[in-house]
Amino acid sequence: MSLDDRKLEVLRAIVEDYVATQEPVGSKALVERHQLGVSPATVRNDMAVLEEEGYIRQPHTSAGRVPTDAGYRLFVDRLSRVKPLSPAERRAIERFLVGAVDLDDVVHRTVRLLAQLTRQVAVVQYPSLARSSVRHLELVPVSTTRIMLVMIADTGRVEQRLVELPAPVAPDDVMEMRSKVNEKLCNQKLADTPPLVQALVDDSPPDRRTTMACLASVLLETLVERSEERLALAGTANLTRGGMLDFQGSLRPVLEALEEEVILLKLIGEVEPSTTRVRIGDENEIDNLRSASVVSTGYGPGVTIVGGLGVLGPTRMDYPGTIATVRAVARYVGDLLAQN
């Protein structure tokens, strides 16, 4: 059985009211607050159907209806009108983001901005190394058997690692390795580097082979394995709004999940181009986040995506507003990166 227009309208009203008031909404209150030209009794029948279909439910017999995860899903898919940002919000975004001085700064400002605007927990992934290219590699001798490897990516990210060498190496040799490495790897996509690094080892003279192999293994680690690690988080205090009513009484599991970078990266890192992804309650694979929703999207200069960002909040959240904000911030950040 398909839901007719009015039933959908009723669902929308329920979602909107519940999000606004945080209280189960009854038939009478509904007809008062929204102009749908029917009586409470009619609405009740509609609600009965909606409940049967699994879009709403009653917390207890006889006390208003509350949207289910499926209800929210239907709402965001078919019912929510895009809510344009207020001029104030636009201004806030611009004001917040100008004057950022380096990548760290951009990311930190962004994550705070996002948390503030949405009043939720915000997460911003640093530009993923996998999707960027090498701008420069620097080798700095630290002692005779140790060198510091510094990689600068075109997105502005800088990674460093200490390399332990099996045998002492002269500074001149380091310099030579430095130019060799740069020559081979500069301007290459990080994802493409592994074979090049291997070639680097194969092509080096036998007496320097072991040293180079050592460097190569650290290089690979830095360029590939560790490549998705960094992200920034803000707004955890927002979890406490709604006085523990959201998140079924305990934010413990949520806080735990937020501490696991791996989890967060799963949440905001997997993005298809120019889509905003919304995960509602149960749709999250992570058990700890069963009572939370995540809105995430990718960002990057132009159409390419270099990283993800998003927010996490209670399933009972203002989806249209949040989605609009997340998108807008992502676009601004992308523009900012493009100017670089």
Added chain:
Amino acid sequence: MSLDDRKLEVLRAIVEDYVATQEPVGSKALVERHQLGVSPATVRNDMAVLEEEGYIRQPHTSAGRVPTDAGYRLFVDRLSRVKPLSPAERRAIERFLVGAVDLDDVVHRTVRLLAQLTRQVAVVQYPSLARSSVRHLELVPVSTTRIMLVMIADTGRVEQRLVELPAPVAPDDVMEMRSKVNEKLCNQKLADTPPLVQALVDDSPPDRRTTMACLASVLLETLVERSEERLALAGTANLTRGGMLDFQGSLRPVLEALEEEVILLKLIGEVEPSTTRVRIGDENEIDNLRSASVVSTGYGPGVTIVGGLGVLGPTRMDYPGTIATVRAVARYVGDLLAQN
């Protein structure tokens, strides 16, 4: 009036029991659990005095006593015996910290370790730049009017900043500036650099003066102004232990405070050599942390201190244990850094 030995013993017993059980402790329970050879009635009299002196109080008339902030203070100052770490803890520390691959890694492992051992929120400051020296400065041309400045400190910290130049500069000139800058600043304490940077500008030839001035200003920012910024945080989920009973019902203010890096740096950054500082409840200047305690200490290779670390928890915490753990972790990290 001074408190005799038994009264102090009673206070200790109250603190220990309250910390363990989280419930107000009465006279009867006290004499049962601790072998102080007197009757409940006597203990009651002592408690009356302790209350008058402000070391304990009753949450409500007629329901056990609870230590006040002053009570905890007296406890940590005069009553707590040092609690040696269990072998298991020692092993945990070592296991956790070996295999750290660079400074970031060390800091992250440390903060997680600390959170896990103390079961509180842990904070670790990155080695303060102000207390370290320059190991190497790198200038990487990004475009003709932009160069990336990378500074490597002897503690392993790496900072980068983008420098916008007023006019295009040839790569060769950049190289020359690079060696000039290194020659002057390498191995200098960061705190000593400002005059040297100024000299660098003054000594440069007129045609390169403005470029150098530009670089210098960013240098100063990087070396001095932004120098204390970085820190790592872990274990926020531990705030939810004790089911919202600690922190007078709302962890909102605490979470808010934890988001302000400035606040955290105040808390753990101000350390005198080889002291462990304990701030209890009201002793915190920050209003939001009036119901929290902070245990912090400095760490560094040998006796010098390069940064601070510590934990934050409810005033009702196991002070002896926490202090011991914080100290031990600080020492291990110091040793780790010294090997570098």
Added chain:
DNA sequence: CCCTGGCACTCTGCTTCGGCGAGTGCCAGT
């Protein structure tokens, strides 16, 4: 002088119990 046992008192927390009100489901009527 300090400690002890006893006693009366004061609370809080928990449980029980109605009454109230919101909200529903169903039904008959238009």
Added chain:
DNA sequence: ACTGGCACTCGCCGAAGCAGAGTGCCAGGG
């Protein structure tokens, strides 16, 4: 197909009562 009416169901709230823990004080004993 919608509406108004009606009976019913429950959760919430305040009052009342009960039990238990803990206290303060006092008089007696080492």
